[in-house]
Amino acid sequence: MRSLRRSTWFRSLALVSATALALTGCSNNSGSTSTNSDRGPITYVQGKDNNNVIRPILQKWNDAHPDEKVTFKEQSDNADQQHDDLVQHFQAKDADYDVVSVDVIWTAEFAAKGWLQPLKDDFAIDTSSLLKPTVAAATYNDTLYAAPVTSDGGLLYYRKDLVPTPPKTWDEMMADCQIAKQQNIDCYAGQFAQYEGLTVNVSEAINTNGGTIVGSDGKTPTLDTSQAKAGLQRLVDGFKSGNIPQSALTYQEEQGRQSFEAGKLLFLRNWPYVYSLASTDGSSVVKDSFAVAPLPGVSGVGTSSLGGHSAGMSVYSKHKGTALDFMKFLESEEIQRLFVTQASNAPVMSKLYDDADLNKQLPYLSTLKTSIENAVPRPVSPFYPALTKAVQDNATEALKGTKSVDQALTDMSAAIKAASGS
Known part of the structure; x- marks a missing residue:
């Protein structure tokens, strides 16, 4: 959660559209041969459950699915540590990390490396009820790679x-x-x-x-x-x-x-x-x-950076059928309501922002919807860790006055080129 105009949707789409990289690792050929009919216990991995919302949600699932129970692997509350933990287990082809919480800024990186199961064909999920920017943030190379679960806007x-x-x-x-x-x-x-x-x-x-x-x-x-x-x-x-x-x-x-x-x-x-x-x-x-x-802009509503998390299925999971159903469960209206009422997490289901009872309980919801609808992801890149470092290093110098804006942007560009090998 802490873990952004021509047309908001088209700009969001443009930022997540096709990349020129040849993605030889984006299929699950190097992962498990598990299909959407393979079922059994799975593990769900996410950052620290500070609001104690995910444990009751998992209990709901486990009560209804005694033969397909979900075990919770709780990470730290530090986003960088969460990212590095996922990378380590993906690189090890760990089949025990079945479904993982993916920050919207990690989708491109994980998808480009072939670690996430593409959500298409037998693994397709229905996104028609979800806010379009949240779907865009979970999409890479015109393919959905994660199921939007919670969103966020400034x-x-x-x-x-x-x-x-x-x-x-x-x-x-x-x-x-x-x-x-x-x-x-x-x-x-x-x-x-x-x-x-x-x-x-x-x-x-x-x-x-x-x-x-x-x-x-x-x-x-x-x-x-x-x-x-x-x-x-x-x-x-x-x-x-x-x-x-x-x-x-x-x-x-x-x-x-x-x-x-x-x-x-x-x-x-x-x-x-x-x-x-x-x-x-x-x-x-x-x-x-x-x-x-809403955040102020040049002549009206400004552009928020889109925040939030999606659920990604590891290509190495041996129980992808259960993993797929669990991801759909996280997107269900019942669970989306729990996320917003119990943890103040922005839902990804569009209609909840217009719910009269929720707006009475959480008066900021309609404003938040405006923020998310006018949001775009941070730079969508398989080189994101190096890219964000380039932004942080040089923007800091500009804000402190130790670099001019022109020099900061020039150095930022050079660092991004070096990171991507372009």
Whole structure:
């Protein structure tokens, strides 16, 4: 969860469309010969179950399928460690990692390496009821490789007692920073520490201004544009003006949330999980004085980086029939409702965002739907780990003022080319 315009859908599709790489390993020829009729116990692997939602869900499955029980392999709560653990077991052709939780940024990498079972033909799943960007994020080389399970989109948290009408554009938000100065608080923060969250925020800035980081092949940098420059420049200018405090250079999700809850921030870009905490934490001084809005853009709603996780089936699984049914179970309406009500995880089923009872319980849902519908994935690339490092390293220098925006983008492009061998 922490673990982004011409037309939102078409831009999302473009980012996940066909790559020029020859994918000799994308079939399951090197994996198990298991078919969709092979059934038996399986293991489900995902990060730490902080909200204690997946265990009750697995119990529901196990009660109904005593001969096909799912064992939970819980990873750490660190996304990089989760990624490396999956890579290690895939490389070992471990048949015990049957179904794995795949961050949307890992789909291309795992699919390109032939580790995920393509969800087509006998393994096809129905995605017609799901939000299109979530399906796009689980697609690679025009093939679905994972089943969308939870989504995520960035939201703008704001002090409704100080700003009755939320800004619709970045410029309007920057103008509202005078209110923060009058209140002697900081104006705006996102996630600007040197980690994955920085890639999220930089991608949002560039995408909102109409730019991209790489092309549809997943390896050719596309940063030498006025749009990309304008996107990164607006963040740099925010730090230069003081509208984004220098302390935000150390902010991951939690530092920003804590600052906002303490009443020290006028605006915060963060994920939906913040809503329930800011509303209920005993230490929150804004529980009755904040609201959420879509991220501000150039002339209207901005572009969020798409977040979330899908369920991927290992090509090495020996019980792919059970694995397929379990993935469909995770996408069922009953389980999707549990994800959103018990863990504040954004559902992938479109109709739930318009459910009156859910909206009464979770007032941010309609805003979140707008965010997700206007979201695009972070750069879709089989070289993503190296790509995100290139973004983080050079964006950090630009935000600190130790590199110009032009130089940062030039060096970012060079690092991406080196990583992809292009």
